Amino acid sequence: MSYEPARGAPDQPVGAPPGGAPASVSNQGGAAALSDSINGLVVWIARHWLALFNIAWGAYVILPFLAPLLMQAGYTTPARVIY
Numbered sequence: 858m859s860y861e862p863a864r865g866a867p868d869q870p871v872g873a874p875p876g877g878a879p880a881s882v883s884n885q886g887g888a889a890a891l892s893d894s895i896n897g898l899v900v901w902i903a904r905h906w907l908a909l910f911n912i913a914w915g916a917y918v919i920l921p922f923l924a925p926l927l928m929q930a931g932y933t934t935p936a937r938v939i940y
Contacts, residue, residue: 902909920939927936 924936924939927933927939
């Protein structure tokens with residue numbers, strides 16, 4: 858008897874669909890896409906949290922000084938929103 862290796866990629870499990878994705882992942886459809894989107898958002902926030910904090914802190918510090926300048930320049934609606 859001769860031994861014949863399984864066809865397909867060596868790291869691909871036997872019975873897996875073509876393309877290498879497990880059957881459970883390929884059948885999820887919209888749930889997998891939503892999960893990937895949320896995961897991408899979390900990763901982006903994790904990588905840019907300091908920039909987001911600095912923008913929020915800068916707005917908190919600058920806006921009180923900006924409001925009187927806007928009022929003096931005649932932009933009363935934005936100044937009142939800040940006040």
